[in-house]
Amino acid sequence: VIAAIDWLSAHGITPILAIPFAAAALLLFLPDYRLSARLNAGSALLTLLAALTLLVHKPAPGDYLLVDDLNIVFIVLNTFVGFTAAVFSASYIGHELEIGRLTAKHLRFYHAMYQILLFGMNLALLANNIGLMWVAIELSTLTTVLMVGIYRTPEALEAAWKYFILGSVGIALALFGTILVYMAAQPVVGEGPGGMIWTVLIAHAASLDPALLNLAFVFLLLGYGTKVGLAPLHAWLPDAHAEGPTPISAVLSGLLLNVALHAVLRFKLLLAANPAAIAPGPLMATLGLVSLIFAGFMLYRRRDIKRMFAYSSIEHMGIIAFAFGIGGPLANFAGLLHMTMHSLTKSAIFYAVGHIAQAKGTQRLADLRGLTVTHPLLGWGLVVGVAAIAGMPPFGIFMSEFLVVSSTFAREPLLAVPLVIGLLVAFGALMLRLQGVAFGEPLGSSEPVKASYVPMAVHLALVLAAGIYLPPPLVTWFQHVAELLH
Amino acid sequence: MDRLAFDIAHFLAGSLVLVSMMLLYQDRLSALINVFAFQAVVLALSVSWQAYIQNAPHLYLTAMIALVVKAIVIPVALHRMIRRLGIHREIEKALNVGLTMLAGLALVALSVVVVLRVTSEASMLAREDLAFALSVVLLGLLMMVTRRNAVSQVIGFMSLENGLILAATGAKGMPFVVEISVAFSVLIAFIVIGIFLFRIRERFDTVDLQALDEVREAQR
Numbered sequence: 001v002i003a004a005i006d007w008l009s010a011h012g013i014t015p016i017l018a019i020p021f022a023a024a025a026l027l028l029f030l031p032d033y034r035l036s037a038r039l040n041a042g043s044a045l046l047t048l049l050a051a052l053t054l055l056v057h058k059p060a061p062g063d064y065l066l067v068d069d070l071n072i073v074f075i076v077l078n079t080f081v082g083f084t085a086a087v088f089s090a091s092y093i094g095h096e097l098e099i100g101r102l103t104a105k106h107l108r109f110y111h112a113m114y115q116i117l118l119f120g121m122n123l124a125l126l127a128n129n130i131g132l133m134w135v136a137i138e139l140s141t142l143t144t145v146l147m148v149g150i151y152r153t154p155e156a157l158e159a160a161w162k163y164f165i166l167g168s169v170g171i172a173l174a175l176f177g178t179i180l181v182y183m184a185a186q187p188v189v190g191e192g193p194g195g196m197i198w199t200v201l202i203a204h205a206a207s208l209d210p211a212l213l214n215l216a217f218v219f220l221l222l223g224y225g226t227k228v229g230l231a232p233l234h235a236w237l238p239d240a241h242a243e244g245p246t247p248i249s250a251v252l253s254g255l256l257l258n259v260a261l262h263a264v265l266r267f268k269l270l271l272a273a274n275p276a277a278i279a280p281g282p283l284m285a286t287l288g289l290v291s292l293i294f295a296g297f298m299l300y301r302r303r304d305i306k307r308m309f310a311y312s313s314i315e316h317m318g319i320i321a322f323a324f325g326i327g328g329p330l331a332n333f334a335g336l337l338h339m340t341m342h343s344l345t346k347s348a349i350f351y352a353v354g355h356i357a358q359a360k361g362t363q364r365l366a367d368l369r370g371l372t373v374t375h376p377l378l379g380w381g382l383v384v385g386v387a388a389i390a391g392m393p394p395f396g397i398f399m400s401e402f403l404v405v406s407s408t409f410a411r412e413p414l415l416a417v418p419l420v421i422g423l424l425v426a427f428g429a430l431m432l433r434l435q436g437v438a439f440g441e442p443l444g445s446s447e448p449v450k451a452s453y454v455p456m457a458v459h460l461a462l463v464l465a466a467g468i469y470l471p472p473p474l475v476t477w478f479q480h481v482a483e484l485l486h
Numbered sequence: 487m488d489r490l491a492f493d494i495a496h497f498l499a500g501s502l503v504l505v506s507m508m509l510l511y512q513d514r515l516s517a518l519i520n521v522f523a524f525q526a527v528v529l530a531l532s533v534s535w536q537a538y539i540q541n542a543p544h545l546y547l548t549a550m551i552a553l554v555v556k557a558i559v560i561p562v563a564l565h566r567m568i569r570r571l572g573i574h575r576e577i578e579k580a581l582n583v584g585l586t587m588l589a590g591l592a593l594v595a596l597s598v599v600v601v602l603r604v605t606s607e608a609s610m611l612a613r614e615d616l617a618f619a620l621s622v623v624l625l626g627l628l629m630m631v632t633r634r635n636a637v638s639q640v641i642g643f644m645s646l647e648n649g650l651i652l653a654a655t656g657a658k659g660m661p662f663v664v665e666i667s668v669a670f671s672v673l674i675a676f677i678v679i680g681i682f683l684f685r686i687r688e689r690f691d692t693v694d695l696q697a698l699d700e701v702r703e704a705q706r
Contacts, residue, residue, distance in 0.1 A: 131661060131662040131665075131666070134666075135662075135665070135666075135669055138669060138673070142676065161636075161680060164677070164680065165643070165677075168643060168673060168677070169627070169630065169643070169646075172623070172643070172646055173623075175650050175666065176619075176620070176623055176649075176650055176653060179653045179657055179660065180616075182657050182660050183605075183612065183616070183657045186658065186659065190659075191658055192659050192661060193661040195659075195660070196660075196661055209604075211603070211604035211605070211606070212604055212605060214604065215601075215604050
């Protein structure tokens with residue numbers, strides 16, 4: 001075992017990419033869906049284990065891949081949620097097959113795409129080359145487009161198309177920003193691949209042309225910000241979440257938004273290392289605040305349960321972008337913690353919602369009533385999840401939101417006012433909806449469904465545990481990363 | 487650098503912007519496709535000229551891709567497609583030509599001012615190339631928001647992408663240019679297949695679909 005661990009850590013990066021890639025190739029040809037659902041989860045578990053070895057040993061950065069203190073947080077979180085979502089997906093798709101929404105052929109495609117998506121996201125996080133990062137984010141966008149449209153209903157196709165067009169525009173703007181960064185680097189680093197390698201760029205950051213960097217950051221923030229789902233660039237997000245299979249909604253909300261955010265953070269670091277460039281913080285904080293308040297009000301008018309939680313994702317990505325925009329060790333710490341907690345909680349909520357929608361045969365909020373009576377485990381799971389996502393104590397999100405608010409008071413007291421208003425608006429909306437859905441007069445079928453409660457329970461337990469007690473090693477780790485982020 | 491080499495590069499990049507402006511006021515779909523094919527030819531010429539003056543043979547490959555895929559394959563496919571969908575004679579009515587052209591002019595002026603101001607240290611050729619490239623990108627975006635038809639939106643996206651290729655080839659020695667043009671070709675192939683398979687004729691407004699549902703319900 002020790003020899004195996006040594007080998008894995010020496011070749012630490014490769015398995016994270018090789019396992020999903022090989023699994024995708026295999027799953028494309030595997031006809032039996034039960035077997036492929038298990039293989040899907042097993043491969044995700046192996047990827048998670050490979051990612052954990054990176055915690056012990058970080059390989060030296062190469063020209064294309066890099067493991068540093070910043071991306072390791074994202075990678076571990078990403079592979080963990082990727083694994084639990086695969087477990088949830090195994091029971092979810094069984095039901096979809098039974099009711100005939102998906103066929104065995106669709107599922108082969110679905111599982112292969114799931115692994116390609118994990119591959120693309122891991123590659124985007126690991127990339128040490130801003131060109132490679134761009135290609136990887138494009139790859140993960142394309143795979144999610146295909147997955148969102150998999151039900152082939154007019155609504156699903158429309159959502160996939162909208163996601164596709166808006167995502168492509170975002171991706172195109174991000175490429176323009178990437179070219180500008182290269183042009184800023186070229187006189188300093190010289191022609192050729194050096195001008196795209198992130199470690200080289202950051203080492204020479206102070207001598208890059210600040211004016212070009214400023215212009216580049218605007219394009220990168222708008223481009224990758226589209227993928228983060230920041231208002232007013234969010235229009236694709238609610239449809240993509242609502243019309244696709246629920247495991248994909250969970251992966252989109254919990255992971256893909258973070259991957260795009262990671263790209264923004266990388267370029268923020270580059271600008272922060274150049275004293276003459278504009279401060280990227282205020283731009284991010286503004287977009288974040290706008291998203292928070294906008295999504296908070298939009299939450300009141302939702303009629304579809306998945307759409308409602310999609311807006312809640314916009315709200316939380318807004319809070320995270322705002323926290324990183326405020327900057328400083330405390331706000332960055334809060335941003336990292338909030339990102340982790342949001343990924344865990346939101347995916348848990350989608351796990352619950354997926355099974356609830358299957359049990360009731362609808363996603364309409366008006367038809368979902370009294371879930372704690374008809375489906376006690378799912379209903380109470382949803383209650384706990386919504387209480388956590390709304391920011392009630394003693395869950396982890398309460399703590400991270402509290403930290404965001406208090407660090408804002410310390411640095412920019414005036415901004416704390418709209419921040420708190422936005423948080424309260426969203427809180428009110430979620431509580432209002434939860435009441436009917438969980439405790440109203442029971443409606444619809446109360447047939448039990450075959451559900452996997454473990455992924456949801458594990459996530460919620462982690463969020464609860466983080467709210468009560470954060471282990472000191474985790475705190476030191478996050479503090480260290482927060483300092484890196486300036 | 488040779489004065490003539492500079493002038494030719496300048497002329498080709500400037501032509502791209504002009505063709506982008508022409509795209510803005512085409513109200514017939516088939517004319518729009520033809521103008522787009524013309525733009526792809528100009529792009530191919532411009533990229534090959536850059537390949538020649540920069541001594542970068544791999545850029546010829548990018549030029550070839552632009553010529554074969556964007557000037558021939560895609561336009562031919564789009565022509566056949568709009569005939570099959572029965573929209574080849576359609577005229578876009580909601581287009582306000584005067585206003586769109588004014589907005590386009592403003593965007594070109596904006597990008598020239600912004601780029602020339604921020605790139606005071608770069609070489610003259612790189613600066614002008616970038617200014618033109620940004621104009622083409624912004625004009626493509628403008629086209630995407632002013633059009634209602636999915637096919638014309640896609641043409642807007644492709645002309646936007648022409649601007650990106652221009653920028654990438656203008657940045658001397660940039661790696662991945664060929665790979666990026668291949669990646670974009672794949673993306674565009676996806677889009678074109680998507681339009682055809684799903685018979686998408688109208689654009690999807692950026693409003694939340696739920697708002698549409700509410701309208702439908704209210705009408706009932």
